[in-house]
Amino acid sequence: MAPLTLAGIERAARDQLSPEIWDFVEGGSGAERTLAANREMFGRHAFRPRALVDVSVCAPAVDLLGATLQLPVGIAPMAYHRLVHPDGETATARAAGKAGALLVAGIFASRTLEDIAAAATGPLWLQLYWLRRREALAALVERAEAAGYAALLLTVDAPRIGRRLRDLRNGFAVPPEIRAVNLDPALMAASHHAGQGSSGIAEHAREQFDPTLTWADLAWLRERSRLPLVLKGVLTAEDARRAADHGVDAVVVSNHGGRQLDGALPALAALPEVVDALPPHIPALLDGGVRSGADIAVALALGARAVLVGRPAFWGLATGGEAGVGQVLDLLRDELEHTMALLGRPSVADLDRTALAPWPV
Numbered sequence: 469m470a471p472l473t474l475a476g477i478e479r480a481a482r483d484q485l486s487p488e489i490w491d492f493v494e495g496g497s498g499a500e501r502t503l504a505a506n507r508e509m510f511g512r513h514a515f516r517p518r519a520l521v522d523v524s525v526c527a528p529a530v531d532l533l534g535a536t537l538q539l540p541v542g543i544a545p546m547a548y549h550r551l552v553h554p555d556g557e558t559a560t561a562r563a564a565g566k567a568g569a570l571l572v573a574g575i576f577a578s579r580t581l582e583d584i585a586a587a588a589t590g591p592l593w594l595q596l597y598w599l600r601r602r603e604a605l606a607a608l609v610e611r612a613e614a615a616g617y618a619a620l621l622l623t624v625d626a627p628r629i630g631r632r633l634r635d636l637r638n639g640f641a642v643p644p645e646i647r648a649v650n651l652d653p654a655l656m657a658a659s660h661h662a663g664q665g666s667s668g669i670a671e672h673a674r675e676q677f678d679p680t681l682t683w684a685d686l687a688w689l690r691e692r693s694r695l696p697l698v699l700k701g702v703l704t705a706e707d708a709r710r711a712a713d714h715g716v717d718a719v720v721v722s723n724h725g726g727r728q729l730d731g732a733l734p735a736l737a738a739l740p741e742v743v744d745a746l747p748p749h750i751p752a753l754l755d756g757g758v759r760s761g762a763d764i765a766v767a768l769a770l771g772a773r774a775v776l777v778g779r780p781a782f783w784g785l786a787t788g789g790e791a792g793v794g795q796v797l798d799l800l801r802d803e804l805e806h807t808m809a810l811l812g813r814p815s816v817a818d819l820d821r822t823a824l825a826p827w828p829v
């Protein structure tokens with residue numbers, strides 16, 4: 469029987485992957501408090517269903533940066549999809565396109581930007597880290613524009629890599645046959661060797677990520693591209709206002725799936741203050757802990773335009789390649805439509821804060 473929940477797909481994925489890769493995918497930083505809290509926050513909300521509403525048609529479509537998403541879901545940027553399936557990002561792109569979802573390809577994609585774009589049939593964005601080697605970034609931006617990417621997403625919560633204790637214990641390094649093929653191999657060498665008490669990922673970031681990045685640097689990206697600019701990793705009203713002041717086109721409320729600052733606010737807890745601080749024309753997306761259609765409904769009701777899912781996409785990819793990612797997205801759609809129907813809110817416009825109450829115990 470097909471899995472009935474994402475948790476079922478997660479269990480199947482665990483059986484497929486080596487313990488080191490499983491830990492890299494599932495793990496958070498520090499004591500994994502933020503990782504756990506991302507999930508727990510969804511349980512703090514109860515739905516306030518309305519009766520006697522015509523719910524014969526439930527339509528979860530939304531507009532985002534000039535495109536229509538049939539499903540208010542994107543696949544969060546994740547490095548190295550080939551870690552979990554030989555097809556990697558092209559399979560993810562095909563599945564996202566079929567489901568009407570967004571794909572955010574990562575700067576550390578293990579397939580070329582051009583191959584991913586050729587496989588995509590829906591909206592596609594490119595995620596960037598602020599590399600010391602700015603000419604490598606400039607080259608990627610140029611390639612992304614030429615290949616038809618619709619937006620650039622800059623991740624701003626990773627001036628260095630969080631202390632991911634599972635990876636440090638495992639001495640995790642990216643296997644040599646899996647490569648960030650869009651970057652010069654010389655730039656990526658450190659990722660493939662874990663030093664004593666470290667991980668390849670952490671060493672690589674120490675070497676290549678530029679921690680001097682500030683708001684003033686956004687102009688550099690703007691000068692090189694006319695694509696919309698999205699910031700991922702905003703958790704406060706203060707930063708939301710600064711993003712708006714700097715002409716950012718959208719933000720992702722995110723703590724990087726609990727992989728960066730442990731103890732940082734759970735993403736769902738930060739969402740209302742970010743939404744309230746942004747002018748209405750700047751959408752906020754949310755990621756971290758979204759594991760069901762009901763979770764998506766909660767995030768939309770608190771003001772998110774759409775959500776991103778990270779680990780669940782890897783569970784689907786690990787268990788069934790393109791079809792597996794499709795299964796994850798189809799399940800999310802079914803659950804979301806189901807929630808909208810039983811909640812008496814058949815369109816996304818009906819999903820507002822009146823749909824929720826604090827869980828009463």
Ligand SMILES: Cc1cc2nc3c(=O)[nH]c(=O)nc-3n(C[C@H](O)[C@H](O)[C@H](O)COP(=O)(O)O)c2cc1C
Nearest residue numbers: 493544545546547623724725755756757777778779
């Ligand atoms: C295996 C893995 C790799 C990731 N790689 C990146 C990355 O390269 N860039 C980035 O901005 N975020 C990265 N993230 C964070 C995700 O974009 C996203 O913020 C997070 O996974 C959302 O939480 P969720 O997994 O609970 O859905 C990664 C997450 C995972 C699990």
Ligand SMILES: CC(C)CC(=O)C(=O)O
Nearest residue numbers: 547576629669673724727
């Ligand atoms: C290669 C890593 C820097 C990717 C990442 O952001 C993550 O693992 O969370």
